[in-house]
Amino acid sequence: MRFILLFAVLLSHVAYAQEELSAKAWLDNMSQALRDKQFKYSLVQLQADHIRPLIYLHGLVDGQGVAFLEHLNGPPKNAVRVGDTVTFIEHDQPAYSVHTNRIPGVFPAAFAGNIDELAKGYQFVLGGRSRIAGRPGQMIRIIPQEDDRYSYQVWLDMDSFLPLRYDMLSQQRQLIEQILAIELVVLKSPPELLIEAEKQEWPPVVQQEKRHDGQNWQFKWLPEGFKVMTRDHHKLISTGNAVEYIALSDGIANISVYVARAGSTPLPSELMTRNGLSMVSERVGNAEVVAVGRVPAVTLTKLAKSLTLK
Amino acid sequence: MDKLGQEWVSAAVDGESDANTLAELAADKSCHDQWRNYHLIGDTLRNELPATIDLDLSARIAMAIDDEPAIVAPQVQSTTQADESKSKSKVVPLFKQFGQYAIAASVALVAVVGVQNYNQTDAGVNTAPLPVLTTRPLVGSASPVSFQTEPSLQQQEYSNEQVADQRRRVNAYIQDHMFQQRLNPGLEISDNSALPKVSGH
Structure with a gap:
């Protein structure tokens, strides 16, 4: 081809x-x-x-x-x-x-x-x-x-x-x-x-921790062309909260989806930066699903709602 | 045109007539030329003539407007389309409602102090933890972020600590997202033939 x-x-x-x-x-x-x-x-x-x-x-x-x-x-x-x-x-x-x-x-x-x-x-x-x-x-x-x-x-x-x-x-x-x-x-x-x-001699490549496969979260719906690139379990850098992480990409837009234990205060359900980065959060039981990426917030909401544990 | 009429015009030019007379004068089209001529004479006497005299500017403008091609301007989106897009996306309305709640510009600017060892049990196997990194993307940082929550009334009831906690967590997620863009080679659509790795389900 x-x-x-x-x-x-x-x-x-x-x-x-x-x-x-x-x-x-x-x-x-x-x-x-x-x-x-x-x-x-x-x-x-x-x-x-x-x-x-x-x-x-x-x-x-x-x-x-x-x-x-x-x-x-x-x-x-x-x-x-x-x-x-x-x-x-x-x-x-x-x-x-x-x-x-x-x-x-x-x-x-x-x-x-x-x-x-x-x-x-x-x-x-x-x-x-x-x-x-x-x-x-x-x-x-x-x-x-x-x-x-x-x-x-x-x-x-x-x-x-x-x-x-x-x-x-x-x-x-x-x-x-x-x-x-x-x-x-x-x-x-x-x-x-x-x-x-x-x-030039450049600093050696930083060794990443071996990433552990996350749980088998599945999307019932993915926007056309998006693929799951990575899934793992890691801790957020600044707060140390453990999250299940899924990276999605269609080649231009990259989306990160996190599943974590819900905090005491609910996160804003929708948020938008001026450079096009959106973030949505969705509470599922005692967990929160957070999606971040440069796509419209409605898409992220739809994604977050379609996530299920298989 | 009688002499009297000419005097009227003359008086009007000199600003010596009342409103009634002026109205009559305005109605009498034959006097208009005289009006112009008197003004022209006055201007000449006072040495106030412009370099070129345009005797009938208004008529010429009217002609020019007639000759003007119809203005071709892009059509504004039809209203149905506008309504549709309004309902489909909240991007713009959100911007406008930002006044509600503003998170400091620090969202994506906060430097990450260190990278956690994701998995302590493997510490022996793994090499040293990552050096200090920032999640600032190389090009472009997030601009000031604002957000609104639903329901917004409830939002008012949050204490300062709760709001601070929210911000901290929002920052953490956005930082991590940006950090992944840098760290995660899996996020590439690979150069050529090799397709990006897709984890098995």
């Missing part, structure tokens, strides 16, 4: 002009470009009342992906990825490394991943064209199959297929978050900084 698709994409390249590409093919090309191209981004991230300028570098050094993210405002906050190890360098704590294959926070993980996975929960629609960061961009809408999560828009550079702008929109089509490229430079060789970073 993949080969057929790849072939189709290649064929469409050769046979037709770029205009003939489907929305899905554009996104496949984007995913490829984010992994294989070498580039330097100047980005701005906009949220409700925050504007954060960022620099993002990506290159291939000795056959492995190396990336660097730097916050330009405020206290120094950087992340370096060499292969599948990400090291966070922040001003208020010693640097530490985590085993993961992307730096969180720039574009969604799914953008550099398998677009087929994303297609289970979203439709892709070709939009108009506009000029962003001095480059012509093709807009692709990423629309949820059901009205149970937020929708996205991404503008891709028509030469390199790299994303130039990324919008997260609420169901009322209000902007929740935007990542906007100010400058994109596609490079032929990896930037010096990344070559240095690859040579």
Whole structure:
């Protein structure tokens, strides 16, 4: 299937002009470009009342992906990825490394991943064209199959297929978050900084506790495209409360579901941060089910209600 | 146009006529040109003429408006749609009701002091506990959080400690959610062929 698709994409390249590409093919090309191209981004991230300028570098050094993210405002906050190890360098704590294959926070993980996975929960629609960061961009809408999560828009550079702008929109089509490229430079060789970073000795990956499988909680209903990624039993970091934990993801939106013994005071049934993060709580007997994620609160409520112990 | 009429106009231009006369004058269309001319003469005498004289601005504006293409503006969502979305999501209404209850901006900004050993019995097997980490996402922290509870009246009865306890627990869950995004490699849709691990049911 993949080969057929790849072939189709290649064929469409050769046979037709770029205009003939489907929305899905554009996104496949984007995913490829984010992994294989070498580039330097100047980005701005906009949220409700925050504007954060960022620099993002990506290159291939000795056959492995190396990336660097730097916050330009405020206290120094950087992340370096060499292969599948990400090291966070922040001003208020010693640097530490985590085993993961992307730096969180720039574009969604799914953008550099398998677009087929994303297609289970979203439709892709070709939009108009506009000029962003001095480059012509093709807009692709990423629309949820059901009205149970937020929708996205991404503008891709028509030469390199790299994303130039990324919008997260609420169901009322209000902007929740935007990542906007100010400058994109596609490079032929990896930037010096990344070559240095690859040579550098980074702190060893922190060993996570072996996670114990949680109880067999089942969802009677899951939004289309969402999968259970992890389930375990751990303690909340700040309060030490033991929780059953289930992580769900559809590639863009990540949801955490917790089951814990209910506290003496009921939690707010619904809560929302201004950057789109919702939290709901549902009391079931003497337990509380809490769901957190960047999806509409109604979806979380529905999820929390559908949880049963098998 | 008689002489008398011209005098009326002249008097009106000079501001020497009463309201009745003015009303009559306004009704008499033939006097309008004279009115304009007198004003023009007055302006000339007082040396107040503009660089270009637009003798009939109002008519030209009226013509221009007629020529104007119909304004093409995006249609506002139809009301049925608006109603529908209102009932479907509480995102916006919630925002508006936030006044009720405000949690400090610290929600996601609170640094995590340490990571618990999830399972003490395995301490021998496992390596040192995780270093001090923050749950602040690398890009973007949660903005000030507000919330409302149901029923809201009941909420008022909570004591300060109970409210503090609520906040602490809300913070703990949000922190942990953000923390998982960083720590949990399982949350990735993996790079290529390998599909993400799905736990067996």
